[in-house]
Amino acid sequence: MPRTKKRSSRGGQNVAVQPFSDEDASIDGLSLCSSFSDALSVADEGGEVVEEAAQEDFQYKLKVYIDSTLDKSAKTRQGALDGLKAAMATRILYEFISDRRTTIADSIERCLKKGKGEEQHAAASLACLLCIQLGSGIESEEVFKTLKPVFKNILLDGSANIQARQACATSLGLCTLVAEDDILDVYATMECFESLFTRSYVREDGSRPSLNPQTTLLHTNALLSWALLLTICTSSQVKAITHKHLPKLPRLLENDNVHMRIAAGETIALLFELARDTDPEFEYEDWEPLCDKLNSLATDCNKHRAKTDKRKQRSVFRDVLKAVEEGEFQSETIRFSTERMTIDSWVRKRTYDAFREFVGSGMNYHLQANEFIRDVFELGPPMLVDSTTLKSMKVSRFERHLYNAAAFKARTKARSKFRDKRVDVGEF
Template structure:
């Protein structure tokens, strides 16, 4: 019976891989609808499963397909291709393979981002994908900064003019600027101290102007970015002070208690919740912690840096986030969760037994985990350490603040 079950699992795996190969082949089909379906199929698979070995063998083929769809496709196809590029990097993790993916696609991403005549939905998707691809795969912090400048060229167009007036921006363009701001904020988390100092001087006095945007998503993105900048500034200098602190707190307080009748109730409710947290961050350096539970584990989101990073990954893997937190070695390494827990069928069975018996099963499961932990492949540990060290090295404090 066991052998039969094992054979059945092998057959299911072969069938799944056959479907994936079909999707890859279909990304070059003449029909745009077929290509779109293939891209979506690959996206779903990468968001919900770990496919490292399968993808590694076909990395160049998938990258070529993404490149072709970005160059020759239209809006929705380009959007799907941009998202697939990000999921490809998430699957490959931080290393030479994902660096090669980014090296191929980055020029195309930047061209689409800068092209005012390009499809707006494609530009929105690229603004989000380029940020996370850069976080995962960029090898040079100077190139990270250059990519951030591309994002700055977009979201700063939503800044109020010096006379207090605003450029008229339609909702689609505002969403593009919002996506660019969120990707820019994501890359703040891996900037060096010197870069952060320049950014604080250049942007912290201007970002509060975005709090007056008509777009609730832009207001929220601006508020969370301001909170993130204050957190990073205080990490460098516990006595950090902001010249327009009182004025900023007044603005944040107004948004945290907004009763504007011209705004939708759902927008006001969402905004008030976010800005109560942002106000605490600016006034007290406080963060409202959140616990994420996945499988037998839990993770605490206890900082704005961690929140921005978590939200960025969740944007792409969606409902598969808990699975990736359990099984994706790269994502686990980013959040310092250690190697994946080895959960076997006996553990799954223990999770389904009676409440009376459960504590005994969990005791032995935990004991087994610690034994297996020490037997974990040392080569895999070295790879994770190398990947994570790249993120740490980029945050080395240089000079006095």
Template structure:
């Protein structure tokens, strides 16, 4: 994809000027020299596009400190789009502290939507830099800001929700001390445990937006579970596994699903854990997997039943419904709750660019044990795309033929019915 199409503000870069065209018309070069000239022109065009793309990024970086909140918001969104869809390590590495300072300023002085965009950009910056000293420096600057907003009950609720999610992923990528990981998990616990139904059966009074904050905190907590030591996971299980099922009774479908997936993740991480309330838990999970409550929306029930069928299998049989992700000429199998939680966390920020990052981002490939990025033969890739196009055209023609045949058959049935 041409980088210019990210913004849609300029037309296509023309590979030849009018003067070039007239010269080319008058020239009588050999076929070899023509191919060489075309290759040089293509290289120059690509270089021009790259320079233009980097110029736009520099403008965006400068605009993150603009006086206008709208301009800052646009700049943050532009940088997010670029980082989600391209590998920019060299460009970003040279400017990482400038970008970090801008993110910090937007988090501290911005409002709501701007803070959310800044929090997301922090994650994308860490994903671009990968696990190492560079992302550690970024995170050391931003972690205190994330925690301050997260724990501030008077802060904008959307900003707190965004910080709960971003703090989890940034910790996974850039935290260099496991004890600090545990401290961050305790920060998340101090939030989502407020949604636990009390032992006497009474429900806490929590509004929908705060419930979403607690849900985000629970998902980030579960993400960090995937990098904890076995001994620490056992301590966590003893503390929370008897209480997490209380979240399954929450009125919010997202919270119920997050709790169910977290329970499945814990059972996967400590399969030999001695859990006393196993049968009541399975009954509760089965009820959610077959929920027919008329007071719930159909879409919520459909989504919930699908997830809890898988959660029930995980708890009862230690089973996981695997899923295959295809990208370019490769494929990756998500075959565990650990891998699913990790994949979902990255995809939340990278979005539609996830397949591209799986193909080209060395850090993400390392996380999912895919090895170094593969060098794809452009001719082979073109042939593969051609075969896909051929299959598509064949299927379209076959569908058209079937439709015509069925229409004729229907016409005959109508004629017979008239007699």
């Protein structure tokens, strides 16, 4: 997907934005950013005063959080980091953050270097949210240049806190996607990830490395970040990576950890998709053994595995098998406000999953209002929607009930006919 490096010009979007979902939000309670205000009816004078006071109070709290990241108490610093994370995940704060990006980046760096475990994890996550807010441009590049060496030092330091290393593996990947301005540096970061997840490969003699669950999770995070950066590689680099890693990645499918198996399967599907986009005549030498392995995971019935793990694994590997055998992807539609976005490829899925890991429940809101994320998913500029239109589109609970009941009845009848046909075929 195209990503242009540009200086953001979103001064109109400020902290007055409130998070909401497309179905459950109360229209009267929404507080949209100033870039949407022209399309809304003008509030009465008293309402404007109340909203302005609330905005000032919120900004004051953010300033307190920023100052508290330097507090002597680890508990206070942790609370401040979590408060900033929650704000950035659910609001557009570009104007407020842009003026304070250096201060926030310095606080993140300090917490990463001097903090422990959970504090380092929170600081690494905040770094990603800061880059998401700033977008792909000069501001985020400056922040990332400060934090990248710290991320890599922690990631590759075997004596560092394992929780911090896990967080850095994930955050370094997304920050690189957003803010790295040199493709050669992207490749160098991918090599850092390779040096980790390749240690989980089953050896050629069939022996498995002895790794504890926390180290396996570190390797899983590294693999997922590597796959994320794979989505922005050039065609020539995709060919080189496919030749080097596709024969070896299936070894990860034998890992005892279900999350590693799933990450490996999705990465293999992504590699096949990119390889075929680069070369429509692409063929994999060990295609049949790979399909057999994927099919066994899609129908796994091992009793020693948890039911929830088996259920999730089967679902994922059915899709992976289709991708490898037929080049198909099970598309998914994401609804937000009046818009729809289709996840129609493994590239889009890996990118969407990466952003959603940090933004969480605020993802639909960012898809609607965050210019950078809209640019990544090619959604165009944010749409202007007035409150009257939103109200007219809101379906009542009773209407939803009638629709669901009718759909259920039609589905039951269709399935009954299908079952009758199967019986007739069997008897014949």
